[in-house]
Amino acid sequence: MDYGVKIGAQEEYPTIKKVPKNIVITHAHLDHAAYLPHLFRKERKTNVYMTKPTRDLIQLMIADYMRVSKNDFDNGKVLNNILRNCRITDYGTVVDAGVKFSLHNSGHIMGSASVLVHNPKGNLLYTSDFSTRTSRIMDPAEMGLTAKTAIVESTYGGKNDVLPSNKELGEKLVKVVNGTLKKNGRLLIPSFAVGRGQELVLMLDSYMRGGLIEPAPIYIDGMIKKALHIFRHDVIYAKKELQHSILVSDVDPFKSRYVFVPQSRDRRDAIEEGSIIITTSGMLKGGPVMTYLRELAGDKRNTLMFVGYQAPGTPGRRIMDGEKSVRIRGQEVKLKMNIETLKMSAHADHNGLVQYLNNVKGLEKVFIVHGEERKRKELEESLDKKYEVFLPKVGEEYEV
Ligand SMILES: [Zn+2]
Numbered sequence: 001m002d003y004g005v006k007i008g009a010q011e012e013y014p015t016i017k018k019v020p021k022n023i024v025i026t027h028a029h030l031d032h033a034a035y036l037p038h039l040f041r042k043e044r045k046t047n048v049y050m051t052k053p054t055r056d057l058i059q060l061m062i063a064d065y066m067r068v069s070k071n072d073f074d075n076g077k078v079l080n081n082i083l084r085n086c087r088i089t090d091y092g093t094v095v096d097a098g099v100k101f102s103l104h105n106s107g108h109i110m111g112s113a114s115v116l117v118h119n120p121k122g123n124l125l126y127t128s129d130f131s132t133r134t135s136r137i138m139d140p141a142e143m144g145l146t147a148k149t150a151i152v153e154s155t156y157g158g159k160n161d162v163l164p165s166n167k168e169l170g171e172k173l174v175k176v177v178n179g180t181l182k183k184n185g186r187l188l189i190p191s192f193a194v195g196r197g198q199e200l201v202l203m204l205d206s207y208m209r210g211g212l213i214e215p216a217p218i219y220i221d222g223m224i225k226k227a228l229h230i231f232r233h234d235v236i237y238a239k240k241e242l243q244h245s246i247l248v249s250d251v252d253p254f255k256s257r258y259v260f261v262p263q264s265r266d267r268r269d270a271i272e273e274g275s276i277i278i279t280t281s282g283m284l285k286g287g288p289v290m291t292y293l294r295e296l297a298g299d300k301r302n303t304l305m306f307v308g309y310q311a312p313g314t315p316g317r318r319i320m321d322g323e324k325s326v327r328i329r330g331q332e333v334k335l336k337m338n339i340e341t342l343k344m345s346a347h348a349d350h351n352g353l354v355q356y357l358n359n360v361k362g363l364e365k366v367f368i369v370h371g372e373e374r375k376r377k378e379l380e381e382s383l384d385k386k387y388e389v390f391l392p393k394v395g396e397e398y399e400v
């Protein structure tokens, strides 16, 4: 279940050396899928199960991963090898791959899934990344599954990880956008390519159409635009209200009239006064956002707004923690622009995690993964004492 790469100062790869016959990829993020190109450098027969949106999105993500990778991949060949082995499966369908399993909406990004492994002696649930609240695009994770053992993520497992409501998020976004545009400043939003960027486009489009924000050009870059197309194409995986609005009321936020793609190579057109720019990478570790940041950092009318998790050690995290300059392509750049944070999340927060687990029927054992050490511990402390809880380390084996 999942074959990701940990992208940090040094890339870290899965430590299991034996290549399995069957793999399930839960969603298109690199920490869950980016080892596939390593595995499929050569042709091999391994079934890779995933939903259709994940199949569509990983092509984009993996192509980009290979482009920036230090390993040299034969990109076309590798992608072909992966796609030939993809086995598309839908939510709720029981697949027999030697063991029986089914995928269930995890509400994280389009096509994202939790994996339920069926076993008469007790099911195993791997939550993968999940969200318990509705977003502009997705329904929340399916709750109430039956499992004796759960492997649960803990990105926001810390006791103080309380995320604002959708209403509070909306109000803050409106305030930051209006405050910046009133000064003729530009709003720069570093974002992940898949998920957050599209959510933001839909939020901004809706506020502009509703008159809460003055219409302003929203610039998005290549990856975010391509993923937006895929989301529209696979809209059957989006929540019903969104499908309904596209089909019945002719309002298609995926084709917003406020959205533009910069045309010039140096992206000068996108930094006109009063523009909004949503671009990668989300933690300021390279990508087009650095070009914009260099241009916009020195003007205090402008705003840099973080909208996602900033991992320790990243430039994004340092700025969020108060650093007033940033290194861009070898140059130290002073930050005079406003810094704002909008606590958007595609992950369950502390209470969401606890609540989700309490809704699993017949749960006895909980393995906490996918989170900083302190957050795993704090989540463990908050769980009902009736569960046997484990904080596994890399390489440890358990029998369930
Ligand atoms: Zn994810």
Ligand SMILES: [Zn+2]
Pocket (backbone or CB within 6 Å): 029, 031, 032, 129, 370
């Ligand atoms: Zn993840």
